Amino acid sequence: MPSRAVKAADSAGGTDTPHVNGSCSKGNSVFSSLSASSLRRRRGVVRSAAAVLVSGLVAAGAVAVAGPAAAAETSQDQGGAIATMGGLKTYGGAVVHGDNGDQQVSAGLFEMSVDGGGTLQTYCVDLHNPTQRDASYHETPWSGTSLAANKDAGRISWILRNSYPQVNDLAALAEAAGIGSGLTEQDAAAGTQVAIWRYSDAADVDAIDPQAEKLADYLQKAARTVAEPEASLTLDPPAVSGHPGGLLGPVTVHTDADSVTVTPASDPAMSGVRIVGKDGKAVTSAQDGSQLFFDVPEGAADGSADLTVQASTTVPVGRAFTSESRSQTQILAGSSESTVSATASAAWAALGPIPALSAAKNCAKGGVDVTVANKGDEVFTFELMGTEYSIPAGVSRTVTIPLQEDQAYGFTIDGQAGFQKRFTGVLDCKTQGVVGGNAVRTLSEPSPATVGGTSTGPNLAETGGSGATPLIVGVAIGLVVIGGAALILIGRRQTPTQG
Template sequence: MFSALLSACRRRAVRGAAATLVSGLVAAGVLTTGAGTAAAADTTAQNQGGATATMGGLKTYGAAVIHDDSGDLEVSAGLFEMSVDGGGTLQTYCVDLHNPTQQDAKYHETPWSGTSLGVNKEAGRIRWILQNSYPQVNDLAALAAKAGVGGGLTEQDAAAGTQVAIWRYSDDADVDAVDPQAEKLADYLQKSARDLAEPRASLTLDPAAVSGRPGGLLGPVTVRTDADSVTVTPPADAQTSGVRIVGKDGKPLTSAKSGAELFFDVPEDAPAGSAELTVQASTTVPVGRAFASESRSQTQILAGSSESTVSATASATWAEQGAITALSAVKNCVAGGVDITATNEGDAAFTFELLGVEHSIPVGESQTVTIPLQEDQAYDFTITGSGGLDKRFTGVLDCQTQGAETGDAVQTLSEPSPATVGGAADTNLAETGSSSATPVIAGMAIALVVIGGAALVLVRQKKTPTQD
């Protein structure tokens, strides 16, 4: 692959259609609930916390050759570099050979289950390779000796050999390094790799959403991190709403350690509503963590991290009566969709129909519903209800490393040629913008269901022929 590039990547271009129908259905969903004109929905990305970074490009690399039915293709292979929001630098290899990499794309730390690694039984071997090769092992003489490379290794050889070995497991690719030393390293890493468990996230809040009645403590929300401590930021409107973030003892918190339990202290006279808390820390992100982008930029896996800023957010919803629902979402590549988890802490059941199946969450219980999606499908749906419930979930399901469409063409560039996110070069990205009134997404609506006091709109991207 070339820097921020399109080489060695199958471009799956998608053309967006007009979204007039979708916008009308979104509005209809709001009207059906009797809610009138709704405020902009709280957009909930499937980001469970950790580091967020911007793709900088391919920095240290050599050459490799991909062998397939169409012939041999020479590409670049090596280490990418990303800059972390808030400070820090990440080094990554790609685990998504046939997809494009977009320079300046935003990435977020993601569980393996939200990427192709979640359905790859060899994912643990990739983590072993990362821990036992460059740049984690930066004594190249020692690495060369262990791999039996008599001529020694340059940084470029080490990066190329490591990426080639990873591709053999991440993409089941028939690929070789051009340089003999790099190829020997790749063979050693592939044959020596052992299965390792997925590393823990750098920072998460569990659960990501809670609910209940005002006049008490809503929670707990547990901090989980390898950092020494985290700073706790209360809701943005804390001074006017009176909502505080406290510990078990009811005392306000400005910092916490891993394992600490946080609570939303909501005043008894607070009107129905919601609030968010944010925690932030500085730590090194564990090697082997996956990084995914909503712009269809190829999935990355962490090879090295400086001290970096990580963060996580949790929300609370409260009301005096009725179903009081906490909602969260996460991509599930094993199930091929998005898991929506709803917890009901109200005094009435939360009942809804989703894709023809009726679900009911009794008082005090939690249920997870999987929304099935097609590969590369952009989704954008909103759930609204009483008590200020208004959650919008957006993203793209990207669980496979091979394009499902036929006729894909591998594009080779003689020089690095980035395609910047949001620019004119974004012809291979689906349109997922929004207006101030309603969500707009390229595609056709496939479901509009009234959810017993809530409304859900799910839109589905329409498949179109691919373009080179």
């Protein structure tokens, strides 16, 4: 049987986006899986799509099965908590020293509300980039952030565990730092943020309040390396594939929650697909280490499905949070009981290549890792960034797609019976910017941030909040134009499918 070549093209459009100095903001990849119609059986095309900026995550509410003529969108993130930025709640003042002079900026704790319930407290780990109001964030491994290449990331984790708000006895914290009495919540938050910035951004920054500055100095000197915490909830691998008539998987649950709920098929009578354990029995709940399988009946039409697991737990301190809207990267300082979720997908076919596709940012390599596991009986061939890849039957391989910092990308890989995986996002792996001029500002104020804030101060500490808006709009328009041009070129280059 001849092998099937699946032609692919990449879309790594975008340009280096100007940064506004003084705060922290960047986006993270969003990976969404689709099942589209109009693909001929045993034919596939991997095509490029216009580079776009996208926001938000689609939380799958059930196992969605899609055949050749269906189209269903599901989530393909790496799992965990999804939250919305609420603002800078407890903060003080700091001074950032740069080549163009000293600038004042608010420094302290942000608060985010978790989708489905819960509250997070975070510090910023990307001083020179802006915060977007109401930005959507999702839990992200350090490998997908600037912490991946930061040898001092473990020291930041130590600071979080040994300072405010994890240590909420301010008298004890002051004593440990040799401060004496009078340490306020604002001083504790500002001092902690300043110490983090010195490691996250290698910033020359001082707290304005003497108490906060002493705390920052103590934390910086005392910090030791602590390992990255485990995710609150993930599924591994996030994608599986195989032939109908058996169990596809396993998909292993990793969580710090006592148990997770497993969403069953939305319409078992229609699809016949079940979510089961390794004993073949249907499951509705699971624990850390549980193995889940897609039970696809013999003779099922080629298609795909998703499963979602959800739990309520406290998110581990030190987990990173990133946004698709280029809002500043955050690191977790505290969590209430919060809703977390994760999604995995499965694809099946009777013949030909059957790829399971997933992706994640790899900041250590400056690109996006696309993992392809081919459980079919033919080679799966695709092209990305001008390079052709062939994944033999029964082989799993990870391909790193190199991208420029701040580069928007978007590409779609199509498989059997209308199955597709779409990967879009913006590579955000570095802290950048040079403090200078009058760019260090809060979102709600047109002038440099005042210092010595309170627990109910301005919504967000941001650099160039209002001034950055025209730049953001200009970049977005530019990306749309580039995307349109890309689509025209793709239309001219794409080889028509047979029939």
